[in-house]
Amino acid sequence: MKVAIVGAGPSGFYTADALTKDVPDAQIDIIERLPTPYGLIRGGVAPDHQTTKRVTRNFERTALKPQIRFYGNVEIGRDLSLAELREIYDAVVLAIGAPLDRSLGIPGADKEGVYGAAAFVGWYNGHPDFRQLMPRLDGSGVAVVGVGNVAVDIARVLVKTPAEMATTDLVHYAADAIAASAVTVVHMFGRRGPSEAEFTNVELREMGRLEDCHPVVDPQQLPESVTGEMSDRDRRVRERNLQTLREFVELAPANKRKRVHFAFYARPVEILGGDRVEALRVERTEVVDGRATGTGELRDVPCCAVIGAIGYRGEPLEGMPFDQRHGIAVSEDGRIDEGLFAAGWIRRGPTGVIGTNKPDGHAASEQIAALQPTVGKPGRSKLEQRLRERGRRWVSFADWQLIDRLEVERGKGEAPRCKFVTIDEMLGALDQEMPKAS
Ligand SMILES: Cc1cc2nc3c(=O)[nH]c(=O)nc-3n(C[C@H](O)[C@H](O)[C@H](O)COP(=O)(O)OP(=O)(O)OC[C@H]3O[C@@H](n4cnc5c(N)ncnc54)[C@H](O)[C@@H]3O)c2cc1C
Incomplete structure (x- = not known):
């Protein structure tokens, strides 16, 4: 066979x-x-x-x-x-x-500064397809659309300090761009409420323990308990998430410089600006029978980039x-x-x-x-x-193992690895090593 x-x-x-x-x-x-x-x-x-x-x-x-x-x-x-x-x-x-990224499907989504999670995550993870992305991080605010684990990953990578990221394999160009960026506030938008958000609790809790970033939650958006039809397991996760969000409300900001705002009941309706993103317009929603419906109440949130983390295709x-x-x-x-x-x-x-x-x-x-x-x-x-x-x-797999070993060596013991980020670099490294191996 x-x-x-x-x-x-x-x-x-x-x-x-x-x-x-x-x-x-x-x-x-x-x-x-x-x-x-x-x-x-x-x-x-x-x-x-x-x-x-x-x-x-x-x-x-x-x-x-x-x-x-x-x-x-x-x-x-x-x-x-x-x-x-x-x-x-x-x-x-x-x-x-x-x-592929699911598209935001709102006016302005073609402006410079709008990225999908696949591209943005690929960029900071050194995926060769996205090496050239160079996202615009030249303003203080970034909007992340979505309230799942991918959205939390993106927010966290943007606000962690270089010291927190030193022992990771965040690629150097992304580490440099994020460290040099002006970003101090990440807004995460979810159309529905905290009970419907898809985070796992471990990922969410981590947001309360960051060195230089404080999580911000509007206590009025937190329901008493999780309601609606779901499995017992899902209910437990969501109850735990609600509890974690309540704890965030109680946390003291402790002079932390950065913020991640969890903004629920907010539906992005338009990306504003000229050629480049300047703000995200969101509409307040109400959840009726598990579905978010717009209330017509709009607000504009200034940001230099909008990252859609609403699923893949x-x-x-x-x-x-x-x-x-x-x-x-x-x-x-x-x-x-x-x-x-x-x-x-x-x-x-x-x-x-x-x-x-x-x-x-x-x-x-x-x-x-x-x-x-x-x-x-x-x-x-x-x-x-x-x-x-x-x-x-x-x-071959032996070739990959050589690439792997070289990447780990380039990490110099502190980072788990320093990735090659283009295919040419990977093949070039193999060419250089092959004569030594034979
Ligand atoms: C941002 C992000 C963070 C995540 N974090 C976690 C986490 O912390 N914990 C967790 O448990 N799960 C996590 N997941 C989920 C997990 O990564 C997925 O469940 C899993 O990778 C899906 O596996 P897959 O093999 O279907 O697809 P993939 O992992 O995407 O693998 C598909 C492979 O096919 C290759 N390929 C595509 N087209 C072709 C082609 N035409 N010819 C040859 N090769 C091709 C691709 O290059 C790729 O290597 C995360 C997902 C994302 C997007």
Whole structure:
């Protein structure tokens, strides 16, 4: 059985690992557009949350299993089409994530200074696609639209001190830009109330313990208790969040220079300014039956940048039926077509934590185990031949381990690593090291 997994994020690795158990003699190739594996664990998870990134050690063990090979720096849809891949392999699993931002969809969203979370987070995490973003941080206020964990990550990275970020892998250009910026206030806007906000409590609590930043909450926006239909687990999380927000109200600002304002019941309606963002106009809302409705009461919040953190969407790939409305692949329990499957965010949409992708991997693996292998599909020998014919240089897992080691060395013991931030830099570093290794 020859299986190709497209995408080396969590869902790709969970699928690969499950396959090594369900189909022990399968040849499994993980094809990744970047020279680096781990998807959003490297390019999304916040640089100051290094413990979350430790799950990559398990993925590394998976990658080193003899049945598995990593082909980094190979993009399906650019270097090889999905149709070609399906010809070569018995089964193809699309684990390509959801890399696009949901658009704010309000007037002014095309102004300079408006960013999506995927781009902004990618920028501070050194994702090669966003190296050139250079966000405008030349005013005192930044507006973050959204009240989930991604919004909290962005706010926190913007207000933490250089000392707080010194032991993280925040990339240098972003660390310098943030330290040099004029930003002292981050406004986070949620259309609905604190009971509906999607933070996890650990992330929220952290906002009360920052060295130079004070969280600001309007006590009048905090309800007595969480109401509405939800699971007991969700209710507990939301009750805890409410409690944390109440504690924020009681916290003394203690001469802290920066502020993060949690602004609930506020719906962004327009981004104001000329070519560049100058303010965000928000409308006060009321929540009726769980839905936010505008009250017509407007206020303008001055800011130099607006960052939309309202969710991600998948990207259509030729040959993958795509549900435009939800921004995911069309599948039935992960099965797209004969021999073609989806796992992770491209299957389910952008929800949950890293481990939420594990059952998808298992499901894809079980469905592949039930397939009849087609005799004679060539798998990786043909893949390599095609890549060579097209002059495409791929990065093996050993190459990645070298990049990894070099990045860790560049961290000089203080930072966990100092990332290479362009593909040329990564390939150049490999070229320099190869002669030494041989
Ligand atoms: C900003 C942010 C912070 C987060 N923080 C946390 C956290 O702290 N804790 C937590 O548990 N979860 C966190 N998550 C969620 C977690 O990262 C996701 O659940 C998980 O990464 C989704 O896995 P995935 O494999 O579906 O997608 P991804 O991780 O996006 O991986 C997809 C991979 O496919 C590759 N790819 C895409 N297209 C192609 C192609 N055409 N050819 C080849 N390769 C391709 C991409 O380069 C990428 O490596 C966070 C998410 C975000 C966005």
